[in-house]
Amino acid sequence: MPELMLVLPGSIRSKKNSKMVIKAGGRWIIIPSTAYRKWEKQARKCSIEQGGNRKLTCDVHVKVSAFYKGQRPDLSGVLESVGDCLEGIVWVNDRQIISWDGSCLIHDKDNPRTWVTVSWSEADSGKSGNNNLNLEKDG
Numbered sequence: 351m352p353e354l355m356l357v358l359p360g361s362i363r364s365k366k367n368s369k370m371v372i373k374a375g376g377r378w379i380i381i382p383s384t385a386y387r388k389w390e391k392q393a394r395k396c397s398i399e400q401g402g403n404r405k406l407t408c409d410v411h412v413k414v415s416a417f418y419k420g421q422r423p424d425l426s427g428v429l430e431s432v433g434d435c436l437e438g439i440v441w442v443n444d445r446q447i448i449s450w451d452g453s454c455l456i457h458d459k460d461n462p463r464t465w466v467t468v469s470w471s472e473a474d475s476g477k478s479g480n481n482n483l484n485l486e487k488d489g
Contacts, residue, residue: 417458
C-alpha cells in the first residue's frame, strides 16, 4: 500500500473552534480565524514542497500525530483542520478519508508540528473512491 508522510510545521489550529464573524457585501459571514488561516497557508505550502501535491481520487486512510504547544486542542477539530487544509492537494475532497486510525495529540512545547501519514490502495489510485462518492464540490 503506497504511503505519503508529511510534516506540517507549527502548532495546529482548530478550524472549528476559532471562527470570526465579519460583514462582507452587507451580509454577516463566518470565516476561520487569522491564526487558522496563517497556519493553513503555511501547511499547504509545506505539503506541496514535500511532494504532497497528489490530488488522489481514491479512498484514503489518514493518521495524524499532532504535537501541540500550549493548551490541548480538540482532536476532532484537529482532524477537521487537516482534512480541509490538504483538500485539493493530497486528496480531491476530504470525504475520501475513510479512517483516521491511530491519530493522537502529543504535548511538545519545544517543537510543535503535525505528522500526517496518508495511505491508499494502489489498485484504487486511479478510481474515484470505493464508495462511489460524487467528489464535485457542493454547490
